[in-house]
Amino acid sequence: MTTTYEDAKHQLLDAMLTHVPFDGWSEASFRMAITDCDMDDALARAICPRGAIDLALAFHARGDAVMVERLKSTDLGELKFRDRIASAVRIRLEAVPDKELVRRGMTLFSLPTHAADGAKALWQTCDLIWDTLGDTSDDVNWYTKRATLSGVYSSTLLYWLGDDSPDHQKTWEFLDRRISDVMQIEKIKAQVNDNPLFKPFLAVPNWLAGQVKPPMKMRADLPGMLNPRK
Numbered sequence: 001m002t003t004t005y006e007d008a009k010h011q012l013l014d015a016m017l018t019h020v021p022f023d024g025w026s027e028a029s030f031r032m033a034i035t036d037c038d039m040d041d042a043l044a045r046a047i048c049p050r051g052a053i054d055l056a057l058a059f060h061a062r063g064d065a066v067m068v069e070r071l072k073s074t075d076l077g078e079l080k081f082r083d084r085i086a087s088a089v090r091i092r093l094e095a096v097p098d099k100e101l102v103r104r105g106m107t108l109f110s111l112p113t114h115a116a117d118g119a120k121a122l123w124q125t126c127d128l129i130w131d132t133l134g135d136t137s138d139d140v141n142w143y144t145k146r147a148t149l150s151g152v153y154s155s156t157l158l159y160w161l162g163d164d165s166p167d168h169q170k171t172w173e174f175l176d177r178r179i180s181d182v183m184q185i186e187k188i189k190a191q192v193n194d195n196p197l198f199k200p201f202l203a204v205p206n207w208l209a210g211q212v213k214p215p216m217k218m219r220a221d222l223p224g225m226l227n228p229r230k
Contacts, residue, residue, distance in 0.1 A: 009047050011037050013055050013062070021100040025056040025108045053114060056105050060121045064128050066095040071132045081133075082179050088129040089153055089175055093160050093168075103161055126150045152178045 016025075016033035023029040030051040034044045048054035070091050076084045096102055109118025126149040137145060155178060160171040 005047050008037075008039065008043065009055075009058060012039065012044060012048065013058050016052070016055050017059070017097075017101060020104050021098065024104045025052040027051055030055065053108070053117065056108055057117060057121060059101065060105070060125070063092065063095045064125050067092040067125075068128055068132050070095070071129075076133075082183055084133055085129065085149065085152075086172070086175055086179055088133060089149075089156055090172060092125060092129070092153075093157065093171070099161055102157070106161075122150055122154060126153055129153075148182055152182060 012030075012033050015036040016029050018036075019029040019032045023032070030044075030048070033055070034041055037044075045051070067088065071088055074087070074091070076087060079087065106118075108114055109121070123146060126146045129149060130145055135142075135145060152175070156171065156175045159174045160168060163171045163174075165171070
């Protein structure tokens with residue numbers, strides 16, 4: 001059977017996961033993964049030009065894929081939309097096999113040279129949550145929904161990393177509070193928009209917001225190349 005680059009990348013990632021808790025998402029872990037897979041170094045470097053960085057992002061993408069699969073197989077129809085969002089965030093966190101892998105990843109992506117990669121990965125997770133839950137917004141709401149969820153998700157992730165309560169119950173309570181905070185903000189915004197006294201002042205910003213369209217998505221296999229959303 002022919003082994004594809006993607007198969008080889010998964011092999012490297014699986015091998016590297018055993019080393020990350022001890023050596024982080026580092027060059028040392030990457031080299032050990034190559035050795036464990038008995039893979040030619042040149043091939044491994046061709047598959048992952050940035051070494052551990054590429055595998056850290058592949059690990060994050062793997063968790064996103066698990067989340068999407070579980071969301072699609074879970075009946076959320078009876079839940080309020082805020083509870084669907086909470087369920088999606090919880091499912092994403094529960095897709096992590098070992099907290100230390102995420103903790104080490106946060107250390108990596110906190111570095112200035114890799115911060116943009118970390119921010120992009122976080123945004124893509126939140127984008128997938130909204131898309132999988134059926135979001136069809138095509139104006140400024142496309143951005144605000146994802147930006148707001150990014151704040152909720154990142155703060156919940158940090159809380160979850162330090163939570164040792166049974167079944168992470170404190171984390172899910174924290175998540176509910178964060179979503180409630182956001183809902184309060186949205187409620188206030190709606191009240192302002194519905195108040196005729198404010199309409200003259202909102203005309204210009206509302207018109208500008210209506211001109212904003214969501215960007216074309218990038219295919220994961222062609223970084224930097226824009227492709228139409230399908």
